Amino acid sequence: MSQTILIVGGAGFIGSNFVHHIASQYPNYKIVVLDALTYAGNLENLEFVKDKIIFIKGNIADMNAVSSVFQEYSPQYIVNFAAETHVDRSIVGPQIFLETNVKGTQNLLEACRKMEIKRYLQVSTDEVYGDLGDHFLNDAPQYFTENTPLSPNCPYAASKASADLFVRSYFETYSLPVLITRCTNNYGPYQYPEKLIPFFLFRAMQNQSLPIYGDGKNVRDWLYVKDHCEAIDRVLHHGKIGEVYNIGGHNEKTNLQITEILLEKLGKPKSLITFVEDRLAHDRRYAMDPTKMREQLGWEPRYPFEKWIDETISWYMEHQEWVDRCAKRSEEFRKQNYDQRKEETH
């Protein structure tokens, strides 16, 4: 019998890449995408698969909208990507993060509880664990494991951690078949150009300054989005119900290193870099220990950074109109977030 998969938030960056992945790997699945099409959601991201999916515009914070999708399609698999995702936006206005990320997730769980579902997977983030700081123990670097206590520092991370706790509670209380994945920073096609890599790429191409927060030495572990999608697929179909899986690729880079790589690839001067007042509560380092993914599910990253950052740059260069259309939706936020920031020297 054909399975129905509901991909929530499937018009965003990672969600749309996952829709492409499922459409190519599981041609027998009926794919339903539910997305509110906020500033970050974009139907253009689904253009290549539009004949293979059913798209529903709807807000997960609205229980009626969620219930009607569940009643109409009775999905067996549900993967939730929908979220407000931009840390800077969560600092400017945290309320919507509570509504979408926490209430929206709880609505989905509640809808699942009333149906016979096979599996619900919550897509979460390394940010829920807080900050590894610059700390090394006995000279060895530290990593987040699935047992690291949750310690979110910004409203975005707090909302994602809260959602994770609701997911866990529905497993413990109602035996709902849930899974949680927590991944590091992704890069690749269709990322909304407010985020570091596409934002800096486009500014650099137009010879505009690249405003780096603080001293630029904040470390993130960068994973190609297709690796993330394959990992989610693996957890969705083979993960142990009720468990958390950390996803990462041991590809740690500072924001400054990422910026310098982009400048070098574009043949632009380092003088475009400016250091600006730091983000509030800016975590210093995130890094995952993905041992459980490797040992229990046989997953390892397949897309090396050196090659796929080039592919990513080429994709954005070939999709400048897509970026321009996205960027127009961000003008107000960009002014609010960057115009008041003082320059700093480091």
Ligand SMILES: NC(=O)c1ccc[n+]([C@@H]2O[C@H](COP(=O)([O-])OP(=O)(O)OC[C@H]3O[C@@H](n4cnc5c(N)ncnc54)[C@H](O)[C@@H]3O)[C@@H](O)[C@H]2O)c1
């Ligand atoms: N981008 C990363 O590097 C990264 C890393 C780890 C985890 N994650 C997690 O992965 C998920 C997807 O991230 P992304 O970068 O693709 O985000 P994104 O901002 O590109 O996309 C979010 C999608 O959710 C939709 N959405 C927002 N509010 C909604 C609502 N109320 N109802 C229905 N749909 C709504 C948007 O329209 C958009 O299509 C998020 O849950 C995020 O926390 C992202």
